[in-house]
Amino acid sequence: MRLQEIQEHYDAAFRRGCVPFLACEECSKFFFYPSTRCRKCGSARLDKRLSAGEGKVFAITRFRAKDSGEVSYGIVQMEEGFRLYCNFEEFGSKLEVDSGVKVRAIGETFQLLARPRAL
Amino acid sequence: MISGFSGKIAKKYEGSAFELMADVAMDALNMAGLGLRDVDGLSTTFLPGVFDGKTHLHFQASQVAQYLGIRPKYLDLLDFGGASALAMIPRAINAVASGLAENVLCILGGKGSEVRSKGVTVDGYDRVDKGVQLTPFDRYYRGGFDFNPVTDYALAAQRHAKVFGTRDEQRAMIAVSQRKNSVTNPYALYPEELTVERVLSSPVIAEPLHLLEAVYPVDGFHAFVVSKRNRTLNDLRVEAYGEAHWPEMPCELDDLVVTPALESSRRAGFDPRRADCLQLYDSFTITVLLQIEDVGLAKKGQGGKFVESTDTTRRGELPINTGGGSLNTGQPAYMSGGVLLEEAVRQLNGLAGDHQLSAVKSVFLNGIGGWGRNHSVTLVLGV
Ligand SMILES: [Zn+2]
Numbered sequence: 001m002r003l004q005e006i007q008e009h010y011d012a013a014f015r016r017g018c019v020p021f022l023a024c025e026e027c028s029k030f031f032f033y034p035s036t037r038c039r040k041c042g043s044a045r046l047d048k049r050l051s052a053g054e055g056k057v058f059a060i061t062r063f064r065a066k067d068s069g070e071v072s073y074g075i076v077q078m079e080e081g082f083r084l085y086c087n088f089e090e091f092g093s094k095l096e097v098d099s100g101v102k103v104r105a106i107g108e109t110f111q112l113l114a115r116p117r118a119l
Numbered sequence: 120m121i122s123g124f125s126g127k128i129a130k131k132y133e134g135s136a137f138e139l140m141a142d143v144a145m146d147a148l149n150m151a152g153l154g155l156r157d158v159d160g161l162s163t164t165f166l167p168g169v170f171d172g173k174t175h176l177h178f179q180a181s182q183v184a185q186y187l188g189i190r191p192k193y194l195d196l197l198d199f200g201g202a203s204a205l206a207m208i209p210r211a212i213n214a215v216a217s218g219l220a221e222n223v224l225c226i227l228g229g230k231g232s233e234v235r236s237k238g239v240t241v242d243g244y245d246r247v248d249k250g251v252q253l254t255p256f257d258r259y260y261r262g263g264f265d266f267n268p269v270t271d272y273a274l275a276a277q278r279h280a281k282v283f284g285t286r287d288e289q290r291a292m293i294a295v296s297q298r299k300n301s302v303t304n305p306y307a308l309y310p311e312e313l314t315v316e317r318v319l320s321s322p323v324i325a326e327p328l329h330l331l332e333a334v335y336p337v338d339g340f341h342a343f344v345v346s347k348r349n350r351t352l353n354d355l356r357v358e359a360y361g362e363a364h365w366p367e368m369p370c371e372l373d374d375l376v377v378t379p380a381l382e383s384s385r386r387a388g389f390d391p392r393r394a395d396c397l398q399l400y401d402s403f404t405i406t407v408l409l410q411i412e413d414v415g416l417a418k419k420g421q422g423g424k425f426v427e428s429t430d431t432t433r434r435g436e437l438p439i440n441t442g443g444g445s446l447n448t449g450q451p452a453y454m455s456g457g458v459l460l461e462e463a464v465r466q467l468n469g470l471a472g473d474h475q476l477s478a479v480k481s482v483f484l485n486g487i488g489g490w491g492r493n494h495s496v497t498l499v500l501g502v
Contacts, residue, residue, distance in 0.1 A: 007258075010258075010259055014259075031371070032259070033254070033256045033259065033260060033368055033371070034256050034259065035255070035256075039367075039371075058278075058370070059274040059277050059278050059281075059375060060274075060277065060326075061270050061273035061274055061277060061325045061326050061327075062325070062326045063265075063269070063270065063273070063323075063324060063325040063326070065265065066238065071265065073263070073265060073266070073270055074274055075274065075370040075375075083370040083371060084370065085260065085263070085266060085368075085370055086263060087263040097277070097278075097281045106262070109262050109263075110258055110259055110261075110262035111262035111263040112262065112263060113263070
């Protein structure tokens with residue numbers, strides 16, 4: 001598969017608010033950050049998939065950004081078994097490691113946002 | 120082996136990076152009793168922005184050679200960030216041993232102030248120059264706020280706290296001990312003593328890290344001359360060496376609580392307790408804590424307990440960062456490796472002044488570099 005084909009899948013997923021990922025058909029490794037080769041076994045037999053968006057906070061930090069006030073940032077462990085970096089929208093209730101979150105993508109800016117699953 | 124060295128650090132150096140670089144290089148050569156004409160090997164490194172705000176120097180190593188008027192037989196450019204300094208030394212020694220060169224000038228540094236003034240770090244330089252790329256997939260990675268060394272190490276510190284119960288106070292003790300080591304170091308920026316309370320009452324820069332747990336980016340260069348014939352300094356030897364490069368995104372590692380120092384130190388195969396002191400990369404307190412575990416001073420997860428129960432000041436049983444480290448000198452051009460290496464060479468030559476330890480026979484160094492803790496170099500120097 002060409003990188004462009006993967007990017008088209010990713011861009012289309014982001015436009016729909018979905019989180020794309022790749023699954024290796026040789027070794028069953030799942031990963032988010034795209035490549036034309038499985039980073040575990042080198043296979044080019046990759047399946048383009050869409051995540052259900054459900055996951056858990058793996059790590060989270062908060063800091064004060066110059067223009068945007070307090071920013072939450074970190075890593076989500078997706079239920080399918082891969083991890084990605086994203087921002088968190090906490091809506092007042094502080095997220096912790098292992099809190100359930102739903103991740104959505106924002107097409108134009110390619111930002112990933114996770115919010116508490118209950119919301 | 121190392122026949123001369125020099126280091127100069129300033130919060131803000133008013134001249135060009137090339138000027139400061141040349142001054143430091145000349146000082147190191149003077150110590151070695153050499154002139155520019157004797158230099159036939161050159162090794163250097165580069166990060167975006169640190170040479171007078173330029174994103175990129177086209178053929179950087181050539182430009183350094185051109186400025187100094189050197190025509191090297193051996194020319195190298197290392198790209199391991201903070202770990203580059205330590206990796207230069209064995210490469211230069213190999214070059215000399217194999218007859219490629221007789222005197223290799225190793226230069227590292229630049230101006231952190233140029234990058235600082237743009238409101239970014241070198242690892243966020245893509246925010247000010249769209250020609251900079253951090254990963255092959257920035258489009259899907261750089262959409263949001265804001266991966267930088269501070270948030271990256273904050274996440275590592277948070278995982279360490281979550282997985283092992285490490286407390287903020289334990290990390291703060293590292294800053295306190297290093298400050299004790301720096302009070303007699305003329306290169307230190309901060310004269311006052313530090314307490315755990317003061318560290319923890321400094322502003323939170325990214326939870327759970329505090330301002331006094333992080334290096335301050337400054338301007339500065341270090342130069343080391345590796346020579347076939349050494350007339351001036353103690354003849355040092357590399358007692359052990361290992362490097363490891365983990366290119367993964369940190370989130371794709373099993374966890375954030377290990378660094379490639381685990382692997383580089385294993386390759387070196389030298390028990391760090393046998394060394395008279397250690398110089399561990401100290402971009403943040405958590406960086407030191409992670410290496411304490413990864414190089415084998417403490418079991419994984421026990422680093423917090425280790426710093427509570429071990430006196431790591433220069434008068435203690437296991438001195439770490441004997442000059443106070445870059446947490447106290449500032450971090451020249453976003454790379455602490457030169458600070459670690461200069462301190463090790465000083466200790467091994469009895470040139471550490473008021474913070475000299477007695478009878479230093481070997482120093483264990485570990486450098487970490489890359490924006491996701493990608494590189495680790497373990498180097499044991501002995502006399
Ligand atoms: Zn595979």
